[in-house]
Every structure is written in C-alpha cells, then in structure tokens.
Amino acid sequence: MKRLGVNIDHVATLRNARGENHPDPVYAAKFAKKAGADSITIHLREDRRHINDADAKRICSIKGLLVNLEISTNSDIVKNAMKIKPNFICIVPEKRKEITTEGGLDLIKNRSTIQNIIKKFKRLDIRTSLFINPSLKDIRISKAISVDCVEIHTGKLSNLVKKRKNFSNELKKIKECSYLANDLGIEVHAGHGLDYKTTKILTSIKEIEEFNIGHFIIGESIFMGFKNVVKKFKTIIK
Ligand code: PXP
Numbered sequence: 147m148k149r150l151g152v153n154i155d156h157v158a159t160l161r162n163a164r165g166e167n168h169p170d171p172v173y174a175a176k177f178a179k180k181a182g183a184d185s186i187t188i189h190l191r192e193d194r195r196h197i198n199d200a201d202a203k204r205i206c207s208i209k210g211l212l213v214n215l216e217i218s219t220n221s222d223i224v225k226n227a228m229k230i231k232p233n234f235i236c237i238v239p240e241k242r243k244e245i246t247t248e249g250g251l252d253l254i255k256n257r258s259t260i261q262n263i264i265k266k267f268k269r270l271d272i273r274t275s276l277f278i279n280p281s282l283k284d285i286r287i288s289k290a291i292s293v294d295c296v297e298i299h300t301g302k303l304s305n306l307v308k309k310r311k312n313f314s315n316e317l318k319k320i321k322e323c324s325y326l327a328n329d330l331g332i333e334v335h336a337g338h339g340l341d342y343k344t345t346k347i348l349t350s351i352k353e354i355e356e357f358n359i360g361h362f363i364i365g366e367s368i369f370m371g372f373k374n375v376v377k378k379f380k381t382i383i384k
Contacts, residue, residue, distance in 0.1 A: 148349065148354065148355055148356065148357065149184035149185065149356040149357070149383075150182070150185075150356075150357055150359070150376070150379050150380055150383055151183065151185040151186065151214055151335075151337075151356055151357065151358040152178040152183040152185075152187065152359065152360070152363055152376060153186075153187040153188070153189070153337075153358055153360025153363070154171050154174045154175055154178060154186060154187070154188060154197075154360070154364070155171075155188060155189050155196040155197055155360055156196065156361060156365075157170075157171045157174040157364060158171045158196035158197045158201060159195070159196045160364075162195070162196060171188070171197060172201065172204045172205055172208070174372070175208060175211060175213075176208060176211070177372060177373070178376055179208075181372065181373040181376035182376055182380045183376055184212065184356075185211075185212035185213065185233070185234070185356075186211060186213050186214065187214040187215075187216060187236070187337075188201070188202060188205060188213065188215055188216065189216035189217075189238070189247075190202050190215060190216070190217055190223060190226065190227065190230075191218075191240065192220055192223060192240060192242065193242060199226060199230070202215060202226075202230050206230050206231065206232050212234065213232040213233050213234065214232065214233070214234040214235070214236055214275075214358065215227055215232035215234065215235055215236070216236045216237075216238050216277070217235060217236075217237060217238070218237070218239065218240035219237060219256060219259050219260060219263060220240070224263055224266065227267075228267075231270065231272070233272065233273065234272065234273045234274070234275065235267050235272050235273070235274045236275045236276070236297055236335075236358075237260060237264075237274065237275070237276050237277065238277040239252065246338075246361070247277065247299075247338065248301070249279055250276075250277055250278035250298075251276055251277055251284075253276070253278065253283075253284050253287040253288070254287070257291065260276065260291060261291040261292075264292060264293050268292075273294045273295065274293055274294050275293065275294060275296060275297050275333075275335060276288055276295075276296050276297070277296075277297045277299060277337075278298060279298075279299050280298050280299070280316070280320045280323045281319075281323065282322060282323060282326055285323050285327045285330065285332065286326075286330075288327070288332055289327075289331075289332060293332065294332070294333060295332060295333035295334070295335055295356075296327055296332055296334060296335065297336065297337050297358065298320055298323055298324070298334065298335070298336050298337075298354075299337070299338050300320065300336050300337060300338050300339060300340055300348065302316050303316040303317060303320060303339075303344060303347075303348075304338065304339030304340060304341070304344045305339065307343060307344050307347065308341075308344075313347075317347065317348075320336070320351065324351050324353035324354055327353070328353040333356075334351075334354050334355060334356075335354065335355065335357070335358060336348055336351075336354045336356070336357055336358075337357060337358035340357060340362060341362040342362075342378065342382060345357055345359065345379065345383060346382050349382065357379075357383055359379060363376065363379065
C-alpha cells in the first residue's frame with residue numbers, strides 16, 4: 147500500500163503573510179491526518195520562511211502523527227532537528243534564494259557530511275531519506291552511505307507533463323532508479339511538483355512506496371477543500 151505524506155509548509159506561508167496565527171499549521175497537520183494522510187512533511191528552512199522551530203516542535207508532539215522533517219545539511223539545523231526528534235528526516239539541498247527545492251542533493255560533493263548526518267539520526271532511531279535526482283549513480287552512493295530511503299525529485303517530470311512535452315525519458319530514469327534502489331534494499335519515495343496527473347503516472351511504479359506532496363494540495367484546497375483533496379490523492383495512490 148502506497149503512502150501519502152502531506153506537506154503543510156504553505157499553510158505556514160499563508161499564516162506568515164499576515165504575521166498572525168491563522169491558518170495554524172498544527173491544526174492543518176491534525177486535519178490532514180483525519181482526512182487520511184499517512185504522514186505530515188514540514189521543511190525547517192534556514193530562513194524559516196514558512197515552518198518555524200516552534201511549529202516543528204508542536205507538530206512533532208502531536209500524538210499518533212508521523213512527521214517527516216526536511217532539513218538541509220546546515221549544522222545548526224541538524225542540531226535543532228536532533229532536539230525536535232521527528233519520526234523521519236529527509237535531507238534536502240537548500241539555496242537561500244530559491245523559491246523551492248530546485249533539485250536533488252549533490253552526493254558526490256557532500257558525501258562525507260551527509261554520511262555523518264545519517265549516522266547521527268540512525269543513533270536516534272530516526273528513519274532517514276535523501277532527496278536525490280533520478281540518477282543511478284546517486285542510488286549507488288545512497289546505498290554506500292547506508293541511508294534507509296531515497297526520495298526521487300519528480301520536478302522535471304512534473305514540468306514536462308504540465309507543458310505537455312514528452313516525459314518518457316524522465317519517467318524511464320525514475321523507473322530505473324526505483325528498481326535499483328528496491329533491489330539494493332532502499333525504500334523509494336517520490337516528491338516535488340506533483341499533482342493528480344503526475345501522481346497517477348507515477349503510481350505505475352510499484353517500487354515507489356511514499357509520495358510527498360505539498361504545493362498542489364494546499365492550492366487546490368482553496369477550490370475543493372483540504373479534506374477532499376487529501377482524499378482524492380489517497381484514492382489515486384491506492
Ligand atoms: N519532497 C521534498 C523533499 C521537498 O523538498 C518538497 C518541497 O518542499 C516536496 C516533496 C513537495 O513539493 P511540492 O510542494 O512541489 O509538492
């Protein structure tokens with residue numbers, strides 16, 4: 147059974163636009179779970195542009211809720227994450243000026259830093275994943291540095307589908323990476339830029355066990371309601 151992780155960062159983006167307390171990401175986390183989300187994803191960015199430390203602590207203290215905390219390799223953020231103790235960690239690249247996470251980690255350049263971070267979270271018994279591009283080389287490095295899961299960046303595929311361009315090569319890459327990761331005993335996740343159509347396309351890859359989806363869910367909720375959108379994604383990935 148494939149799982150749905152709902153990224154609620156943009157509930158905090160909306161709250162922060164007013165500098166007040168509404169809409170509350172803690173309420174959103176509880177609400178998403180009730181609607182059928184298997185886990186909640188939040189990204190504690192270095193500039194705290196959406197979720198902040200207090201939100202992360204409050205969300206991680208909700209009983210019975212599985213929380214996936216996305217973090218960069220910044221040492222202060224890693225320290226904070228170790229204090230917050232989420233159920234899952236996803237290590238992502240982060241550039242201060244980017245609008246969103248633009249691509250996967252550079253595992254060649256940052257291999258030893260990332261390996262050390264994985265060891266820290268392993269000691270705390272926290273499932274750790276790496277946000278990577280669909281590259282066989284990166285899957286092999288992920289295996290060598292003993293990570294539990296990889297999350298394959300689906301941004302390129304999503305853009306091609308949205309622009310009605312040929313996406314077969316990109317889908318093939320994601321498929322091959324999913325097969326290899328699965329063969330090597332690494333759990334496969336997918337995320338970035340996903341909507342109903344792209345998620346449906348990716349459900350053909352049985353090795354993908356988890357989808358992490360944010361922007362589209364929050365945006366579509368304006369028209370269709372949060373509960374309905376989460377439910378629809380659950381039906382698609384079933
Ligand atoms: N997965 C990871 C690792 C991400 O960094 C993001 C974006 O923060 C997402 C999934 C969700 O992407 P989107 O908001 O485009 O659905």
